[in-house]
Amino acid sequence: MSLYGALFSGVSGLASQSSAMGAISDNITNVNTIGYKGAQVNFQTLVTKQVSITEYSPGGVQSKPRNSIDVQGLLQATSSSTDLSLSGQGMFVVNTTSNPAASGNGMFAYTRAGSFKVDKEGYLQNVSGFFLQGWPLTPTNNNVLAKPTETTIDGNTYMKAYKDTTGQFHYVNQNIINPQEMKSLNLKTIGGTADQTTQIKMGANLPAGDTVYDPSSTASTGLHQTSVLMYDSLGATHNFNINWMKTNANTWDVQNKTNYFSATPTTLTGTSTEATAVFKVSGDADPITNGSAATTVVPAATKMGFFASGGVIAWTNAAVTANKLPVGAVFDVSAATTSANNGTYVVKTGLQTSAAIATNAAAHAITITHGTTTSTITGCTSNAGASTVTFGTDPGLALNDFVYLSSGSNTGYYKVTAVGAAPTYTLAAADYITVDTQPYEAQRGVPAPSGAAVMNTYDASGNVYGSQGRLDFTVSSRTDVLALNGKSMVFTVNGKSLAVTFDTTGTVTSAAGHEVVIDLSNTAYTSGSDVATLVANALRNPRNWDVTTNASLTGGTVVSLGTTLPLFRANGSSLEMVQQVNGGATTVNVSTLGAYCTQSQTRQWSSAIPSVDTITGTFILEAINQTSSAMIFNGDGTPQTINVGKFGLAWANGAQSMTLVPNGTGADQRITWFVGNASQADGMTQLGGNYQLSYLTQNGAKFGNFSGVSVGSDGVVTALFDNGVRRPVFQVPVATFTNPNGMESLTGNSWIETNISGAYTLRQANNAGAGSVNSASLEASTVDIGTEFTTMIVTQRAYSAAAKIITTADQMLDELVQIKR
Template sequence: MNGKSFFVTNAVAEARSEDLFTYTRAGSFKVDQEGYLQNVGGSYMQGWPLTFFDGTTSAKQVPVGLDTFMKAYTRENGDKVIINDNIIDNTNLQPINLQTIGGTASPTTNLNVGANLPANTLVAGSERINSLIFDSLGNPHNITLSFIKTNANVWRTSIEQPAQSAVGVQRTQQNEVHFAQGRLDVDDVSTGTITGTISMNANGQAINIFLDPNAADDATYTAPGDVNMTVNTTGRTMSQLLDLISTSLNGALTDANMFGAAPTPPGTWARRVSGENGITFDQASSANAMTFSASITDAAGKQLVYQNAAAGYTVPVLDANFGWYNLATNSLRQSSITFSGDGTPLTFFGRDASTAPSPQHKVELIWANGAENMVIGNQKSPEISVFLGNYNTADGLTQLAGDYQLNYLQQNGAKFGNFSGVSIGQDGIVSALFDNGVTRPVFMIPLASFTNPNGLQALSGNQFIATDFSGSPTLREAGNAGAGMINAAALEASTVDLGTEFTRMITTQRAYSSAAKIITTADDMLAELLSIKR
């Protein structure tokens, strides 16, 4: 540590109100048998714990990279303590204990895409980009961005939500709902009896699909009005059954004339996910939300769907600008992306740089596997910010001649990782390191400054306490308001060079010996003169 500041320590790791806080420049800290940081004098490091910022206005925020943390911690009883970083007591200062740092997983919050969409693609041609993302539990998932050409220089984008997610929502720069989708994932059952019900309600129409191994017909339903269908499951694998459900549901919705015309793109209301035993339900209405639930069991009574069938899920309505069809003109609504003549993005979701300065849009995911929902406002697991490039710049998506080409695909987030160590920055932030490559700030080391450091009272073990002559300590973050910087993995060097000091000592000793010899010689000469005089 450089400068004239001091570390704050205490003789007791878990300080009580009566325990004395001391100050030291002895920065050789080691981990004791209980996981606390302890210096050579036996005192324990004290500081400010850091947690993710949750919007508490009274909390002191600490920005670290793209994330924001706050000085706070949670007691064993669940109470949250907001730290006052001007006070030195056992509430606002805590010890750092490395044994309390467990494993971690980091959810994906950013997705950056750069690709060329061929300019010679015919209308209705499409391209797909698959990306790996992580939920808050560290589970990996695949999400798909689809791009469909709807006119010259015009493309429409949508998402295909991952397995084990119930609802996926694509929002514009202004948080409008551009695309919304629901999904049911079902276990693979190749043989055996399958019974149950899939229920939907869209635009006021209730649709119930009954799965019956004894049904005479493949699919029967009545429309319009409430639609009830019976699907024969005899001899069908789960993938075959899901294909049949999708086909039947699409027919029922079209016959019910719920939205005036069968929507395109993507061309169907319900569709089985290619290569997976799941069905997606695409929202097309800007007036009515769509709810769905399912209760499917096999012969042994095993529940086959991931989603909670009792509660169900709701797919939100689309913004009025982004409904698939304008019923008055029977035409598509606002496009997703338009390109200018030089192949760079001109608008995203109908807005340019003058109306929406940030080109990034958002993807929200509601999970059915117990992970934190990726939604706006959730500090633990916020929505995914998707960057497709800047306006009028070829740094993301482009539409140029040639083939489709993915130039880059970047996303953050990480799978579960175990704690592997710590690092300390010059700003005093202690970051936990995990074997999945994630680093997470967990602690901040404060530095104490005094008006008159020479007035401190010394204790054993290179410890000091404040006195009336030193003045009261002021806590500061490293590098701020005159406080020094912290140098990790380095001890304060001595200002004395032993070689130089020994040389000076020998030189002085020999000079003294020479001077003493001169005096002795002078005394002998004086004695001889006195003897001659006599």
């Protein structure tokens, strides 16, 4: 048995060494194959169970091939950015077809051969015909479903997602390899793509030494402006200004404060008798009936007095009722005897009436303001029955003079109705209003840029901090003006609507359905500026919004007199709107204005699933419910509270609106605005020194021609454009295995998993033990030619020795046969 065993043992040696020679031949022939992993043949004994202690039963040898897949090959530099190699553990994921989801075919495999080139369809394909797989990247839309897929690249947040055949985003599951979760990188689809801005990050130092901003002083500090660039979904660029205004110690707001209505920003000139001044409010709701778009609310010949202190105007005309000049009304004074009092004013406090003269028979002191003179007179008495005041010293008043008295008994504004025996005067209690002698209006938030309808500023939770809108009238000729005839704009607050209708015939009067009429019959009106001015005057007139002063509002009052209206003003051909704290949400519908108002093309997301961005011609000037200051700082200059964090825009230039999608899916197209974290100096700070911008970054990209790609060590593929823009578009993941040497090899220098290798784990490159990606380099074969030749010699000798065993055993058998002979 031992001789025959020796023969078979020798045969097993020949077979095993032949196997080893086969591995050596494969290794040598693949010495220049990219990503090739050298094979080795190890040997193990074949043992025959020994049944005797005096005889040996030979077994032989058995070969065990082993691919050293986990051995790192040397990296060699190339000139192609799409040549990829891995330094460390893991493999690229590839597929045999470019679009397995569409074809229903294809097989996923794994490789280290990263010599990828662009095929005729734009896909990255290696020399073996496998297509590179990975995760598409796009700027985050802040959807809650996108959060698990988000990654931060160069300070900007991207999500692993792509749009499916319905146009909706599919958010990638990063743990699964299948045709829905992994896509082939196609460079042809990159060119000419524009990205909207989804993130803005800003850091700056607000000077701690600044005073609270005073707009009336040109030397005032406490206001700093930064211009910010952003991109819409069409790649168009827009600039808007962020104003930081100091409003209290360690407190800053995102707002400006200007003379919004170009009112007269000075104190009144004291005038005891004014008899020629005329007060008019522009923007009457019914200019045809009233004969003018400007309503005379205080007619000429009304006796009145102007008081510098407090900005008070007093009169005794019963026809001038409280609703003639409500709070917030903008009115013009003309033809005043004291010309310095002519100008534009804003009502700060509505009509009030002074108390009638009260009796005080005891001698007492009265402070009296008469014209420009204020003095205190002692020894005065007063009589309620006669409405008289007897002064201790004659103040020299004349009939119809207006005075201000201040005493324990009588304080208020009065008109001299009779001059008695000096120093006794009969005084009638006067009505009065106060005007804002510091007519600086706060414009909270950020002005809407050109092409937008509204720009809202939110805190991180979505509460409204500020809301500003605009209407841009594109009228440029008398023909354009005539085309507006009969068209309307509708403003709705709390379900109540105010329709503003254009009339070029000069015949339309205010009525239900066109509660405010804009009279364009004057042939001098030929421009967008003319239209914007008339509309602004009408909308800022509080009388047009209340049914008590505009009977055409058959549906009821839209905004009551004395309550808060948005600010409206014309700026060239644009109508600017600013929401105020305590103002109601105002829906603006200009859809019927067509080509004559840019905002007739305003787009909004629908509530459907999937949501569709369509032209509605409407937008909302939102109600402010975040009334706290934008930022309050700690004593160390870091933020204590931050109440700004997002921007939302409704576009009217064809771009998708950057708003919250109202379909309950959580999709959010708004811009995230990072200004720092609480108690950290990583954004806005308030320290000594000057205002200094530390950084200002935003993502997004305008249109540009694709010029190439670069690949980072984290596997992020960045598209390069000829306009200098760099945009991450793809991420190459790395698949790792518990036992990579247990994988099954395929033709084309690739492998598939087996039970021995264990299941794959997808990781981001250069993270959690996965290797890093190297661009413009390839991993060389792990074959060492010297080692292979040495092993070949050893194998050859081993093979010869095994053959010698067979010949020797054969000779011994022959000798045994010869014994019989």
